[in-house]
Amino acid sequence: MYRSWAYIPEVEQSAKVPQWVADLPTSTTGAANSVLAYGAGRSYGDSCINTDGKLIDTQQLRHFISFDVDTGVVTAEPGVTLDQLLRLTVPKGWFLSVTPGTSYATLGGALANDVHGKNHHCKGTFGHHVKQFKLLRTDGQELVCSENENPDMFKATIGGMGLTGIITQITISLQAIKSANMTVSTQPFVGLFEYLKLSKISNQQDQYSVAWIDCMSGDMEGFKGLFYSANHAKTGELAYDEAQSSLSAPSIIPSYLLNKYSVTAFNKLYYAKNKGNKSGINQGYHSFFYPLDKVANWNNIYGKKGFYQCQFILPLDQNEVFDQVFTKIRQSGMGSFLTVLKEFGVYESAGMLSFPRPGICLAMDFSNRGNSTMKLLKDIEHLVINAGGSIYPAKDKLMSAESFRHCYPALDDFKRYVDPGISSNYWRRVSG
Ligand SMILES: Cc1cc2nc3c(=O)[nH]c(=O)nc-3n(C[C@H](O)[C@H](O)[C@H](O)COP(=O)(O)OP(=O)(O)OC[C@H]3O[C@@H](n4cnc5c(N)ncnc54)[C@H](O)[C@@H]3O)c2cc1C
Structure with a gap:
């Protein structure tokens, strides 16, 4: 059965599973x-x-x-x-x-959401590297x-959420890299x-950077964080780093175990454990880029009701809005296990509806407590939209059609490229 990573909406669907491209329906016109x-x-x-x-x-x-x-150009399904x-x-x-x-994630999913990484300031998004x-x-x-060929459809499909075909x-x-390790x-x-x-x-010396923060530990000037910066190592083996998960989250954890006290304790422990990490250490690329992949089904820790991720970007001159967001979170009594901060660079979007733009991007996870979680996320949505920011569709389940239009002013232009035989729950909600 198929569902989204955060188990929200709480639905499971079945799917057709073609084995070869030739098995794809040749035409569904009139269906x-x-x-x-669906990717992964x-x-x-x-x-x-x-x-x-x-x-x-x-x-x-x-x-x-x-x-x-010789050129590092790869073509795949x-x-x-x-x-x-x-x-x-x-x-x-x-x-x-x-x-x-x-x-x-699959290549199709990465293209359709025009995903970003920890090197947006120097490499842009996935779509900038699609030939x-x-x-x-x-x-x-x-x-x-x-x-050069169908350039408008090219731009509409990058970040087009699968809606163009x-x-x-x-x-x-x-x-090109010289080693599979990261410094x-x-x-x-x-x-x-x-x-x-x-x-x-x-940004001037490292290809990658990202910060983990404890948004419960203080206001905009007082929260604690860990800033990670990295580059591909210059020496070392060029060996594939096994993705296999070494741990697995239990299938059912009672959601009441996730509360502001356990989240606060987790954040304190994480900070204490990592703040003394030595600088310039070499590690495999997997633990730097994909730490969560080590725990199979980590999304289960939020229990059957699932969770919400909230990821937004704010223009650089709107820093005080972070204060308002943190205040809302503290007032709500909810906490985010994983809160990640990243500055995006000045890159023109590769896609018509790409999320990344210059500014500061914040991502947080909240256990689903029903109406109170939705209220918190709606409050954050209003703060972000009023400040000229944007919300990431790949992580969103609540944004209104009105907010979507604010975040993605190319919406009307994009609609011309949408395939009339394709739709999603997301699209029906935000396209008005
Ligand atoms: C642990 C974790 C960390 C993440 N970190 C980041 C991050 O750092 N940056 C970031 O940008 N995202 C991040 N994401 C989100 C994730 O990268 C995106 O949601 C990505 O699009 C998922 O790809 P998927 O293959 O699972 O696609 P799915 O989630 O299955 O689908 C995503 C979209 O792609 C479309 N699609 C998939 N295949 C095709 C196809 N063949 N043709 C047309 N459309 C298609 C679908 O219709 C859908 O709209 C993270 C997710 C997780 C779970």
Whole structure:
């Protein structure tokens, strides 16, 4: 059964599972129900769910077409996961130019959400490294899309949440690496201004940076955090780093065990354990990029009711809104286990509806406590929208059509490229 990563909406769907691209329906024009491609279901909200229609699970479409070891250009089917790709390319000295925080996402899902990584300030998003893809429309038409061929459809599909057609083949360019290891430094800091100083210095010398913060530990000037910066190591083996999960979360944990006291205790422990990390240590790429992949089904820790992730970006001149957001969280009595801060660079979006833009991005997880959690998230949504910020569709389940229009002013233009035979729960909610 198929559902979203955060178990919200609390629905499970079945799907068609084509084994080969040729098994995809040649045309669904006139069908009563819409279809939607499903990657690996690593989206938290309802953008990968289509309860009024059908899902097409693309995970078996995982064949490689070509890989040029001299230029680092690889062509593959959309169901290839990032981990499967790295297994092939790392031993040859090539790494993803941009990767999200899970290696289980598929190429199709990464393109459709135009995912970002910890190197937005210097490499932009996944879409900036897509050279070409093939797109199957539900009327049976197959389009080749690149910056030169069908360029508008190219821009609409990158970050287009699967709504423009089914991607059947993708060509991306990789970055050269000399080692599979990462050289990582950790610096404790206090408050947003200290974070911004560290980020500014790091942006000039490091390819990757991200901060973990304890948003319960103080206001904008008082919260504690750990700033991680990293680069690909210059020496070491070019060996594939096994993604296998070494731990597994129990299938049912009573949700009452997750409360502000346990979250506060977890955050304090995490900070105490990591604040003394040595700087410049070498570690495998997996533990730096994909720490959560080590715990299989970690999304189970939130219990049957699931959880909400809230990820938003604020323009740089709207820092005081972080204070208001933290105050709302403290007043709500809820806490976020995992809160991550990242400064995005000045890059023009690769896609019409891409989420990343210049500013500071914050991501938080909240256990689902029903109305009180929804109220907190709605309050945050209003603060973010009023400050000219934006919310990430891959993580969202609540945004209103009005807020979506504020975040994504290219919406009307985008609608011209939507395939009439495709829809999702997300799209029905935000497209008005
Ligand atoms: C632990 C974790 C960490 C994460 N970290 C980050 C991060 O750092 N940065 C970030 O940007 N995201 C991050 N994410 C979110 C995740 O990377 C995205 O949601 C990604 O799109 C998931 O890919 P998927 O293959 O699971 O696609 P799904 O979630 O199954 O689908 C996502 C979208 O892609 C569409 N789609 C999938 N395949 C195709 C296809 N063949 N053709 C057309 N459309 C298709 C679907 O219709 C849907 O709209 C994280 C998620 C997790 C669980």
